[in-house]
Amino acid sequence: MGRDHLDVVYLRRMGQDSIAEYFGALAELREEGLIRHLAISDVEPRHLAEAQAIAPVVSVQNRFGLDSSSPEADEMLRICGEQGVAFVPFFAIAGEAGPQGATTAHDDEVLAVAAAHHASPAQIRLAWSLAQGPHVLAIPGTGNPDHLVENVATGGFG
Numbered sequence: 745m746g747r748d749h750l751d752v753v754y755l756r757r758m759g760q761d762s763i764a765e766y767f768g769a770l771a772e773l774r775e776e777g778l779i780r781h782l783a784i785s786d787v788e789p790r791h792l793a794e795a796q797a798i799a800p801v802v803s804v805q806n807r808f809g810l811d812s813s814s815p816e817a818d819e820m821l822r823i824c825g826e827q828g829v830a831f832v833p834f835f836a837i838a839g840e841a842g843p844q845g846a847t848t849a850h851d852d853e854v855l856a857v858a859a860a861h862h863a864s865p866a867q868i869r870l871a872w873s874l875a876q877g878p879h880v881l882a883i884p885g886t887g888n889p890d891h892l893v894e895n896v897a898t899g900g901f902g
Contacts, residue, residue, distance in 0.1 A: 749778050754805060755795075756785040763791050764798065771799035783830075788816065789823050801829055803881075808833035810854065810872045825877045832881045836873040 755767050763784065773779045783803035784795050795801050804824050808817045808831070824831040850858075850865040858868045874880055 749780055752781045752783055752802065753779045754783040754785045754803070756805075757787050757791060762794065763787070764794055767795045768798050774799060785834075787820075789820055792820070792823065792829070803830040803832055805832040805834055805883075808873065808876075809836040810869045811851075821876055821880070825879045829879065830881050831877070831879050832883055833873050834883065836869055836882065 753770055753773075755763060755770055757763050760766075767782070767784070770779060770782050774782055781802040782795070782799055783805065784791060784801055785805040787795075787804060787806065792801060792804060804820060806817060806820055808821065821831050823829075854865050854868050857863075858865045861868070863871075870882060874882055
């Protein structure tokens with residue numbers, strides 16, 4: 745890659761109860777200067793606390809969106825905001841479709857808001873996610889140039 749360090753490395757929890765061993769290994773690489781910042785993905789609040797006891801966490805990436813919010817997801821969003829940790833929702837546009845791409849199943853409220861704002865339902869989903877707090881960052885993925893323009897235009901909503 746031609747780099748002497750990586751700026752941010754995410755540890756994705758893959759069902760483990762504890763992330764301490766793996767996060768600790770990344771923390772060692774951080775101490776050696778090979779990683780600048782550490783982040784975690786697909787975690788619960790207890791995993792964030794566990795990681796923070798080892799090294800600073802700059803970001804949490806979890807599933808979160810207009811139709812995939814839950815009390816646990818809301819708690820993680822809140823904790824990150826209180827602690828100044830970036831929160832990066834994945835599948836915010838995809839909704840229940842997840843890795844298959846943007847959902848086409850929009851409820852009447854999303855369609856009504858989209859029509860009222862001359863926007864697409866995907867833009868409404870993305871804008872809703874970003875409106876959850878200044879610590880929320882977007883990572884909408886697309887291979888379609890038109891969708892890219894649409895995603896970027898969402899930043900002008902507000």
